[in-house]
Every structure is written in structure tokens, then in C-alpha cells.
Amino acid sequence: MSGKRIKKHHFVPKVLQKAFCSDGDHIWFSSRDHESRFGAVEDRNIESTFRVKDLYTILDGNEKLSDVIERMFYGRIDDYLGRILPEILDCLGRGEVPVFSRESLDGLRRVVYEMIKRTPEFTGRFDDLEIGTNFIQGIMDHLREYPDLEQQAFCEEVLLDETKLTHFGRSIKVRGLVHKSDLVYDAIAEFEPRWAVINGKHSFILSSLIAYRVGNGGPNGLANPKMEIWMPIAPKYALVMVRDPKGRIPLRVEEPRDHVRQINEYAVKNSSHLASHSHKLLISLIGHGGLSK
Known part of the structure; x- marks a missing residue:
């Protein structure tokens, strides 16, 4: 192993x-610039899209x-998706609905929850430098009461180095990001999968949000019983996690054009990166064109 x-x-x-690619491993892609405007729509290889150093x-x-x-936590999630997504898409393509065991359904819920947290839209709310600075200053405060000259010298050195402070802050943030919360897992155990299917020419786009928490008139937190989680998995399909204890929502629902447009516009409004199999669709959503093939 390297x-x-x-x-x-x-x-x-x-x-x-891959499910949203237009040609091989290529996808139409756009991201926000420093002024929060979406840039040109480009034909990009997925090796270079939706990634950050x-x-x-x-x-x-x-x-x-x-x-x-990246390797042991998100790598395993991506391996899981690599196994399950083709099976789900194949099943939906046959006009059927995927069937899950209790254990596999629990795994699906947890993966969707982790997908919500892993994006820059979620992690970007926390400043790495600020977290790191507060952490080291907290240690310094402790050392005033319980002196340790070696530790104090180390902290004083780190406080003068923004790069080190940023590394400390990001490490704290990422470790918190992947921390398991039994309280949250208990809450998401109430969600069941439904499948939004498009039979017309309209399509879902893919965004850096990955999974969208839709409040349906209320807040988009877990406390809202009407909150749904929409996760497009292909241009014509989306996984929708809902609370439906009485089983009133069909397992497979055909989505009308207007509602698909609303879902896409929500993604555009709240995302930093967008992609689609369709150059035309992406242009229609961000309001301008870009590079052509």
C-alpha cells in the first residue's frame, strides 16, 4: 500500500x-466564483469536479x-455507494422499487445522513483558523492554572503560525464531522425511502449539497415531521427519505416538470457547485452559457 x-x-x-455524465466520464459543470456567481458551464472529467484539497x-x-x-471513512461510504447505486438504478429502470433488509435500510439512512454533512455547504459554516485559534488559546488558559513550560512554548509557537492553527482547526472540525451521534441516528431511523421518477424530458441536476433537506412549509431540521431529504441519484431518479408511519406515500412517484424545476432551483440557490448531463439544462438554471464541446 502506497x-x-x-x-x-x-x-x-x-x-x-457517473450517473450524471454526458459522455463517458465527462460532465457539464459550473461553480461559484469569489463573487458567488456561477462561472462558465464547462465540459469536465469527473476526476476534477466536486473536489477540494x-x-x-x-x-x-x-x-x-x-x-x-478520506480513505477509511468516506472511502468506505463511496465503496458502499459504488455497490448499491447501480443495483438501485437497474431496479428503477425496470419499473420496480428497491427492497431493503432491515440492516441494509439502516445503512442507507446513515449514508444519506453522512452525505448531508460531508459537503462544503455544511463544513464551510465553521472557520478552521478560528477553531484552531480558540483551541490553542483554551490550552493556554488551562496552562495558566497548571503550568507546563514545554506545552506553553509549543502553544506560543503555534499561535504565531496561521497554517498550523488552520491544520489544528480543520482536524477538530473533521473529527467532529464523522463523530457518531446516537441521538441523530435514532431520529433518522424514522425515515423510509421513496423514489421520485421522471418520465418526461425534464431532469434532476447534481449539486454540491448532494442531499436537500426540504421543510415543506416548515424548518428543514429533523424536528420537523414534514421534512424530507431529496437526493438525486441520476437525471431521472431521486431518493426521497420521508417519515410516513401510515404508509400513505407511494413507494414510486412520478415527478411533474414544475416540481423538478423547484428542486433544481433549490439546489442552485444553496449550492457552490453544479453538474448535469445536459449543457442546456444547466444554462437554463444559472442564466448564462459557457464553454462548448
Whole structure:
């Protein structure tokens, strides 16, 4: 096994992107610039899309940069999706609905929840430098009461180095990101999968949000019993996680054009990166064109 650290981390797995490709491993892609405007729509290879340098990099026990979260946590999630998504798409393509065992359904719920958390839209709410600075200053405060000259010297050195502070802050953030919460897992255990299917010419896009929490008139948190989680898995299909204890919602629902447009517009409004199999669709959503093939 190579000891080379993985530096570029996909926050939207390539296996999910593949379903939205226009040609081979190519996808139509656009991202926001420094002024929060979407740039040109480009024909890009999915190796270069939806990825950020050191997004999940942490410090190991020797304070060395490590890709263990990318490899061992998100890597396993991506392997899981690589196995299950083709089976789901094949089943939906035959006009059927996927059937899950209790254990596999629990795994699906947890993966969807992790997909919500892994994106820049979620992690970007926390500033790595600020987290790291607060952490080191907290240690300094503790050392005033319980002096340790070696620790104090170390903290004083780190406080003068924004790069080190950022590494500490990102490590704390990422470790918190993958921390298991029994309270949350208990809440998502109430959700059941439904499948939104498109039979017309309209299509879902793929965005950096990956899974959209839709409040249906209320807040989009887990406390809202009407909240749904929409996760497009292909241009014509979306996984929808809902609370439906009385079984009133059909397992497979055909989506009208207007509602698909609303879902896509929600993604555009709240995402930093967008992709689609359709150049025309992406242009229609962001309001301008870009590069052609």
C-alpha cells in the first residue's frame, strides 16, 4: 500500500457523478466564483469536479497531516455507494422499487445522513483558523492554572503560525464531522425511502449539497415531521427519505416538470457547485452559457 497521502478529496463521490455524465466520464459543470456567481458551464472529467484539497485532512497523533478520514471513512461510504447505486438504478429502470433488509435500510439512512454533512455547504459554516485559534488559546488558559513550560512554548509557537492553527482547526472540525451521534441516528431511523421518477424530458441536476433537506412549509431540521431529504441519484431518479408511519406515500412517484424545476432551483440557490448531463439544462438554471464541446 502506497504511503502517499491523498490530497484532493471528492465531496461528491465519482460513482454518484457517473450517473450524471454526458459522455463517458465527462460532465457539464459550473461553480461559484469569489463573487458567488456561477462561472462558465464547462465540459469536465469527473476526476476534477466536486473536489477540494485537504477537505478531510486531519492531524495524526504525531501532528502529521493524515488522509485517514478520506480513505477509511468516506472511502468506505463511496465503496458502499459504488455497490448499491447501480443495483438501485437497474431496479428503477425496470419499473420496480428497491427492497431493503432491515440492516441494509439502516445503512442507507446513515449514508444519506453522512452525505448531508460531508459537503462544503455544511463544513464551510465553521472557520478552521478560528477553531484552531480558540483551541490553542483554551490550552493556554488551562496552562495558566497548571503550568507546563514545554506545552506553553509549543502553544506560543503555534499561535504565531496561521497554517498550523488552520491544520489544528480543520482536524477538530473533521473529527467532529464523522463523530457518531446516537441521538441523530435514532431520529433518522424514522425515515423510509421513496423514489421520485421522471418520465418526461425534464431532469434532476447534481449539486454540491448532494442531499436537500426540504421543510415543506416548515424548518428543514429533523424536528420537523414534514421534512424530507431529496437526493438525486441520476437525471431521472431521486431518493426521497420521508417519515410516513401510515404508509400513505407511494413507494414510486412520478415527478411533474414544475416540481423538478423547484428542486433544481433549490439546489442552485444553496449550492457552490453544479453538474448535469445536459449543457442546456444547466444554462437554463444559472442564466448564462459557457464553454462548448
